[in-house]
Amino acid sequence: MDRKIIIDCDPGNDDAMAILMALSYNDIDIIAISCVEGNTVVKQCGINALRVLQAADRMDIPVFVGCDSPLLGERKSSSPYHGHDGLGNVPDPSAPDESFIQQEHAITALIRLSKQYQDDVHLVAIGPLTNVAMAIRMDSKFGTRFKSCNIMGGNYQGVGNVTPCGEFNFYFDPEAAYVVLNQLKCPITIVPWETCVQHAISFETHTKHRSFNTKKAKLMKAVDKHSVDHVLAKGHNNFIPADEALMACFLNSDVIKNSIHMYATVETKGEYTSGQMVIDWRKHLNKQANVTIVTDLDQTLYEQTMENALK
Amino acid sequence: MDRKIIIDCDPGNDDAMAILMALSYNDIDIIAISCVEGNTVVKQCGINALRVLQAADRMDIPVFVGCDSPLLGERKSSSPYHGHDGLGNVPDPSAPDESFIQQEHAITALIRLSKQYQDDVHLVAIGPLTNVAMAIRMDSKFGTRFKSCNIMGGNYQGVGNVTPCGEFNFYFDPEAAYVVLNQLKCPITIVPWETCVQHAISFETHTKHRSFNTKKAKLMKAVDKHSVDHVLAKGHNNFIPADEALMACFLNSDVIKNSIHMYATVETKGEYTSGQMVIDWRKHLNKQANVTIVTDLDQTLYEQTMENALK
Amino acid sequence: MDRKIIIDCDPGNDDAMAILMALSYNDIDIIAISCVEGNTVVKQCGINALRVLQAADRMDIPVFVGCDSPLLGERKSSSPYHGHDGLGNVPDPSAPDESFIQQEHAITALIRLSKQYQDDVHLVAIGPLTNVAMAIRMDSKFGTRFKSCNIMGGNYQGVGNVTPCGEFNFYFDPEAAYVVLNQLKCPITIVPWETCVQHAISFETHTKHRSFNTKKAKLMKAVDKHSVDHVLAKGHNNFIPADEALMACFLNSDVIKNSIHMYATVETKGEYTSGQMVIDWRKHLNKQANVTIVTDLDQTLYEQTMENALK
Amino acid sequence: MDRKIIIDCDPGNDDAMAILMALSYNDIDIIAISCVEGNTVVKQCGINALRVLQAADRMDIPVFVGCDSPLLGERKSSSPYHGHDGLGNVPDPSAPDESFIQQEHAITALIRLSKQYQDDVHLVAIGPLTNVAMAIRMDSKFGTRFKSCNIMGGNYQGVGNVTPCGEFNFYFDPEAAYVVLNQLKCPITIVPWETCVQHAISFETHTKHRSFNTKKAKLMKAVDKHSVDHVLAKGHNNFIPADEALMACFLNSDVIKNSIHMYATVETKGEYTSGQMVIDWRKHLNKQANVTIVTDLDQTLYEQTMENALK
Ligand SMILES: [Ca+2]
Numbered sequence A, B, C, D: 001m002d003r004k005i006i007i008d009c010d011p012g013n014d015d016a017m018a019i020l021m022a023l024s025y026n027d028i029d030i031i032a033i034s035c036v037e038g039n040t041v042v043k044q045c046g047i048n049a050l051r052v053l054q055a056a057d058r059m060d061i062p063v064f065v066g067c068d069s070p071l072l073g074e075r076k077s078s079s080p081y082h083g084h085d086g087l088g089n090v091p092d093p094s095a096p097d098e099s100f101i102q103q104e105h106a107i108t109a110l111i112r113l114s115k116q117y118q119d120d121v122h123l124v125a126i127g128p129l130t131n132v133a134m135a136i137r138m139d140s141k142f143g144t145r146f147k148s149c150n151i152m153g154g155n156y157q158g159v160g161n162v163t164p165c166g167e168f169n170f171y172f173d174p175e176a177a178y179v180v181l182n183q184l185k186c187p188i189t190i191v192p193w194e195t196c197v198q199h200a201i202s203f204e205t206h207t208k209h210r211s212f213n214t215k216k217a218k219l220m221k222a223v224d225k226h227s228v229d230h231v232l233a234k235g236h237n238n239f240i241p242a243d244e245a246l247m248a249c250f251l252n253s254d255v256i257k258n259s260i261h262m263y264a265t266v267e268t269k270g271e272y273t274s275g276q277m278v279i280d281w282r283k284h285l286n287k288q289a290n291v292t293i294v295t296d297l298d299q300t301l302y303e304q305t306m307e308n309a310l311k
C-alpha cells in the first residue's frame, strides 16, 4: 500500500534533494508540499519546490506557501550556504512562476489534508517548524491525525551549525520547535544535526550522484555548486547532507542503524542555547518519551537512497 | 457614518459588559465577535458571548471561536475572579448552545473580514492576544487593514494583577502580545492595568448600574455577583472594571483624559517580568512610537458610558 | 549619640555631593568610604572620594577600593553623564593620589568594620551593589550587623535611565542587587529612580547651591559643569540629583514624605528588564516585606539638606 | 621539582578519593585545601577534608572554609548520592573537629597563596566554582598567578547529571562557572561529565581498590558504601568516578588520551540549560580558545592511579 506524505520544507538544496528522493520511491504518494520561511523567503521556497517538481515531471503535486517568518516574527538571517535564492543562485528562466502556487494558505491546507487523510498520512518536516506549530495552535488535534512526523532538526549533543548550540531549523524558530515536540502528539522521529555530520559524504560520492544524465541530476548539480564551493572554501573535506538523511530514514527504515527513544524539548530562553534540543537522558523531568532520535545510519544504504533519486 | 468593529475577547464578565457597551452605541456596527482562551476555555467564551448577545437581542452578530491555548501552548490557570465558566458560575439554562457558534475558525474569519472591510474596520482586543498574533503570522498584512487596534492589557508602571509584573491578558500569552505590539502595523491604543485600577468604581455605582429593569442589567447583576463577593472577601473597597475602560475609550475618545505615545514592547524572557509591557521612556531602543497608552480617564464620562450600556 | 556610617559608593558627582552632605551633619561619623566600579573605574572612584574628603578637610576618613567589575565580570559602559573620570573631566593637580587609598580590600574592610561596629553602624550604598553582595557572600551574617542599609538604586514603576527598565546602579550589577535585596537581612530603605526624577531641582537652585565661597561649593561647581552641559544639551529643564536624595532621607528622615513597605527583588534574566526592581504589590510571591521604598520627598527640606552641605 | 597545588573542593566521596590520589604522588605538594558549599554544607566539607587528611596522616596541610552558598546565594539541594554529610553518612567519632579548620577565609587564603607561590602553583578545582569566582572578583589578577587550573565540571555534549543539561558542579553555581571560564586567564583543563561516564569502572575494580589493608582504603570503603548502594538500587552496572578522573589527568598527563582546545562558556539564562557548558565548535562566537576539554582517558593508567592512592 502506498504511503501518503506531506512534505513541509524550505527548499533549500537539501530539501530539493529530499523531495527528489521521495519522488523516486514508487510507493510514496506526496499529497502536498507546504513551504515555510527558512533557507530563503517563503514565496521563493514555493517557487523552488515547483522547480524541483518540474525537473521530476510531477507538477501535479500541489505546492502551498505558509508563514513568512517564525512564530515570534523576527527573521534570523539565513546561512549563505544555499545562496540568497535558496538554490545556489542559478535561476532557471524556464522555472514555473508563483502562479503555480496554490491559493490556499499552507496552514489551512495542512489542517484540511490532515482531516482528509486522517490516520493514513505521514508528515515530513525538513524546514523550520513554524507551519506545523501554527497548524497545532489552530487545531489542537492536528498532529493526532498523522501516522508519524519525521523531522530534520535540532541536536542531541549540543552541537549547532548556526550558533554554538543552535541547528538552523530549530534555531530559526525555537518556539515552533518547542510547540511541535511537546504538543504534536503523534510518533516523532528526528534526525539531528550531529547524525548528519557523522554521515557526511565524500565529494566523489557527491559528484558521482550528480553526474547522471537526468533532468534531476542536472538540477542538483547546478544548484549544489554554490554549496560545494562554500564548503571547499572553508577547507572542509566532505559534504554534509541534512534533509536527505531524514528522508532516507523515513523512506527506508533500514537506513536507521541506531536510535534513542526519549523525552526531548527545546530551550527557548537561553542566551547561548536558544533553539538547542534538550534531551532528558536521565528522566529528571519525569516526562514520557516523545521522540525517537536517530543516532546512526547505514551509510551504504543511505548513499544508495540518494543515488537512486537522481538516476 | 457607522464605525465597524470586530471584538476579540474572552468573556469574562468585563468582556460581557464591554460588548454591551458597544451594543449601546447606535453608530457602532459589530461585524463579528471572535473568542480566545483566557478567562475560561475558548468554547465557553464563545457560548458566553452568545449569552450576552441573546440578552441584547443581537443574535445576528456572528461569534467565532479561535485558539484554545496561547502561542506556546501552555495554559496558565485563570484567575478565580470570573468563576470557572467565565461568567460567575450562574449558568443560564436558556442560553444559546455551541451550535450557534460559527463553523469558521476565528483566525481565518479575522483575516477574511479584515480584507472584506479593509480600511473601514477597527479591532477591539480585550482578551489574550493569541488570535490576533496568529492572524498576523498567517497574513503579515493583517493589521494594516484596520483603522485602529484597541487593546486592554499590559501595564506601564510594572504593576501586575496575576504576577508581580504581569497583567492577565499579556501574561497569559506574552509572546502573542510581543507579536501584536511589534508587528500589527496599525495605530494601537492600549488601556493598561494601572489606568483601570486608577479608575475603579464604587460598589454603589456598580450596584446602581445593575439595578435597571433590563435583560442586560439583570445578566450583569447575576454574573458579577461572584466577582463582587471575591473582591469584598479580599477587603477591597471598590470594583475595578478593565475591558470596560478600553471600550469606553474606544467608543468615546473624550473619555481619554491623558495618554502617552511611545515605543513599547513585551518582556518574554524574564523570571519575574514575563508579560510585562516595557515602555521605552527615554528612547534607549531608538524605535518609532508604536502605541498610545491611555493614562487617565474622565471618570464621569466613563461611568456614564457603562451606565448607558445597561439601561 | 553619633550615627556611624559606612558609605559604599562610586563617585560620581552625585556621590561626591552625598558625601559632602553626610560630612555637613555633626552627628554623623563616617567610619569608612568603600568604592566600587560604576560611574568610573574603581581606582579612580577611590581617588575621587579622596578629592572630596580633601575639599572638606577630612582626609582622616579611610577610603577603601573594592571590586573592579560587577559580580559576573562584564563591565557595562558608564553613562557619559559624569565624564570619563567620574567627576566631570576637570582633574585637580593637587588632588590626593592613590597612595592615600587604604591597602586593605574594601570587601574585607567592610566585613571587619561590620564586626567592629556591630549593631551600631549604618550602611549607605550609593553605587552598584557589587561590594555589598561580595561581603554577604564571604560572610552570610554581614548584613545582620548593620542597623540599616540605605540604597540609591532600582525603580518601582519600571522606569530606567540606562535601559528602558534599568536604573544605572541596579542595571550595572543586577545579580549583586538581587543578592543584597534578598540576603542582606537588615532593614533596607531604597530611594528609587522615579523618586529622584520626581524631585528634580531647578537649575537656579543648582547654581545657588554651588555659589558659596567654600572649597566644597567650588569643587561641586567645577565637577558638575559637565553634567549640567550634558543635561542642557538634551533639552531638559531641570537637574536630577540621585545619591543626594538617598543621603537626604538617611540624614533626616523628615525628608521622607511617603514610602511603601513591600517585598521587592531584582530581575536578572529579562531581555529588556534585566536589573529592574520587581515590586510584589499584591503579594503574589508570598514573601515577607524586605524593603522600604521612598516614594515622596519633602522638597524644601531636601533642598535645604543639599544647600547646607556646601555652605 | 615538586608540583605545588591548591585543591578547592566540596568533599564529597570523590573529592576524598581525589585528595588521596594527590597525596599518593611524591612530587605533589598540597599547599592548601579550600572548601566550598556543594556536596554538603561548607563547614562539613572542611571537616570531611580533615578526616581524609587524618586517614593519610597529613594533618599538616591547612584546610580553609569558603563560601556557604553559590554566587547568587540560592542553594540547590545536593544529590542524595554522597549522603547528607557528604561522606556516606558513616561519621567517624575520632575525626578532627572544626577547630582544626583555619581561621582565615578561603577566599583571602586563595588570594594570599596565589601571590606567595606566584607562577609556581596549580589550582585543582573539584567542587562548585564559587570560591574561585569570588577570588577572581576580589582580585582580577588572581588566575594569572597559577600555572594551570584543572576543573572537574560541566559537559561538552549537553549531558547533565542533576538536570537534563546540568552537571552538578556547574549547575550548582552557573554564574561562578561562567566567571571562571571567561575570566581566570590561566590555562584551564576540564574533565567534563561525559568523559567521566565514558570511563566508569566496574564494581569489581571499585571493590578491589577498597580492599587494601590501609587506613585510606578503609575510609573509602566505608564512605563509598552509601553511593554504591544508591547506584545499585538504580540498576546501574558500573561506578562513575568524577573528581578522580580530573585528578588522574592532572597527576599524570598520560592519562589524557584525547582532548579538544576550544572556546567554551556557560549558559546562565536557560530554562532547561542553566549551567550547561557551551562549546563553540565552529567558532561562531569568534573568541580565543580558553579551555582544554579532556574527551578520552587511558583507562588502565586511570585505574592504576586510583588503585595506587589506596595502597
Ligand atoms: Ca530544509
Ligand SMILES: [Ca+2]
Pocket (backbone or CB within 6 Å): B009, B010, B011, B012, B014, B015, B038, B039, B126, B127, B128, B243
Ligand atoms: Ca477580557
Ligand SMILES: [Ca+2]
Pocket (backbone or CB within 6 Å): C009, C010, C011, C012, C014, C015, C038, C039, C126, C127, C128, C243
Ligand atoms: Ca553613585
Ligand SMILES: [Ca+2]
Pocket (backbone or CB within 6 Å): D009, D010, D011, D012, D014, D015, D039, D126, D127, D128, D243
Ligand atoms: Ca567534588
